[in-house]
Amino acid sequence: MHQSFRWALGTAVVLALTVGEARAQYYGGYGGYGGWGGWGGASTVQGSIARGLGYYAMGAGAYNEETAQANAINANTIEQWNEFMFLSQQEANRREYARRQRIMKRDAQTGDLNAKRPLENPQDADIRNGNGLNAILDQLTNPRVHSTALRLLKTPISGKVIRDIPFVNASEAVTISMHELTGEGDWPVALRGETFAPERQAYRDAITAAVKEDEEGTLSPQTLQYVNLAGARLRAKLEANKPADKIEYVQALNYIKALLSMARMLEKPQVDKVLKELDSVKDTSLGSLLAFMHAYNLRFGSATTDEQRAVYEGLYPLMADARDRTLKDAGIDLSNTPPPPARDDRHPVNFFQGIHLEPLDNRANDTAPAKP
Numbered sequence: 001m002h003q004s005f006r007w008a009l010g011t012a013v014v015l016a017l018t019v020g021e022a023r024a025q026y027y028g029g030y031g032g033y034g035g036w037g038g039w040g041g042a043s044t045v046q047g048s049i050a051r052g053l054g055y056y057a058m059g060a061g062a063y064n065e066e067t068a069q070a071n072a073i074n075a076n077t078i079e080q081w082n083e084f085m086f087l088s089q090q091e092a093n094r095r096e097y098a099r100r101q102r103i104m105k106r107d108a109q110t111g112d113l114n115a116k117r118p119l120e121n122p123q124d125a126d127i128r129n130g131n132g133l134n135a136i137l138d139q140l141t142n143p144r145v146h147s148t149a150l151r152l153l154k155t156p157i158s159g160k161v162i163r164d165i166p167f168v169n170a171s172e173a174v175t176i177s178m179h180e181l182t183g184e185g186d187w188p189v190a191l192r193g194e195t196f197a198p199e200r201q202a203y204r205d206a207i208t209a210a211v212k213e214d215e216e217g218t219l220s221p222q223t224l225q226y227v228n229l230a231g232a233r234l235r236a237k238l239e240a241n242k243p244a245d246k247i248e249y250v251q252a253l254n255y256i257k258a259l260l261s262m263a264r265m266l267e268k269p270q271v272d273k274v275l276k277e278l279d280s281v282k283d284t285s286l287g288s289l290l291a292f293m294h295a296y297n298l299r300f301g302s303a304t305t306d307e308q309r310a311v312y313e314g315l316y317p318l319m320a321d322a323r324d325r326t327l328k329d330a331g332i333d334l335s336n337t338p339p340p341p342a343r344d345d346r347h348p349v350n351f352f353q354g355i356h357l358e359p360l361d362n363r364a365n366d367t368a369p370a371k372p
Contacts, residue, residue: 050078050351051085051141052174052265052297077351083143084347085297088173090138091343095176099215127316128309130166130300136319139334140326141294149326150294153287155318159279162289164311168301171219171266175211178227178262181345182207190243190252191234199237203230203259210266224266231260258348265297286322 117123119139122132140150180186182204191200206226213223235256243249292298303309327334 051082054295081351087343092172129302133300155286159281166301167298188251190248206230254353258352261352
């Protein structure tokens with residue numbers, strides 16, 4: 001289902017560079033970066049760190065500060081993006097449990113009970129495969145929980161423990177979002193019509209293939225290349241057929257920026273520099289760990305070694321206790337949570353409109369095959 005890889009954690013580095021005369025910054029966390037000594041710094045975690053955008057600290061792209069300010073990429077915009085990604089993850093979770101239910105030929109009632117078990121009554125297997133920890137992670141990053149609460153989770157965790165966690169990239173939440181974002185009736189006006197029909201279909205085919213591959217296991221570099229290439233061709237077609245209406249052009253361009261940016265989130269980031277910093281950190285906190293996972297859109301993967309199983313067995317009660325204290329202090333009862341709101345698919349378009357396209361253009365390569 002997910003693009004799995006063994007991680008040794010570290011901190012994202014917020015870099016600054018000059019693009020022309022405008023200053024820009026790589027996206028590790030939006031403001032308030034504090035490293036393993038305190039992710040989120042003096043501000044909030046969810047309010048200052050955009051979910052999944054830690055990849056941009058690895059050189060995926062830069063936000064132009066002037067454009068970002070003009071387009072109000074602020075705490076409110078980030079909060080909307082975080083909610084969008086949270087709801088996307090819940091949909092990914094729902095599909096995964098439904099898939100397991102079909103495979104094991106269980107009825108709907110049994111499947112629902114199994115979906116609730118990791119949260120309400122986790123067994124040893126739920127801890128070992130990461131489902132129990134992920135259930136708590138979802139609760140602590142629920143938009144109903146105020147972002148300040150995560151920053152205040154000071155429970156100490158050693159750097160060695162964190163290095164033994166088998167993280168996975170929650171790519172399925174992204175591929176599902178991109179698939180739904182590219183429904184036939186969801187394209188901006190300038191990209192509709194027969195002129196763009198081949199490019200729309202090519203992109204739809206590429207992301208459909210990515211969703212299917214993501215459900216079955218690991219996203220391959222070739223599949224990611226198809227997605228990037230289809231996005232690049234969409235942009236090229238738009239530039240060659242600019243609409244007379246400037247507003248329609250900007251809407252289409254921002255839409256393509258969102259597709260290209262979300263595609264970048266599907267890739268495994270290069271973390272060599274990040275790993276080196278963790279080696280010098282003896283202890284950090286549970287809040288810093290969860291904030292890092294929030295920023296990089298990570299989940300707990302299945303423990304496959306004795307060391308990993310031991311880490312999960314020790315980490316689970318710490319997370320459960322933190323969850324119970326946090327929800328109690330906030331007066332939140334997630335067991336009686338109303339149905340989640342409908343996801344607003346405009347949020348990715350709004351969020352990514354301030355990004356520079358040039359770094360993303362480099363992801364596509366016209367030497368790739370024409371069809372997935």
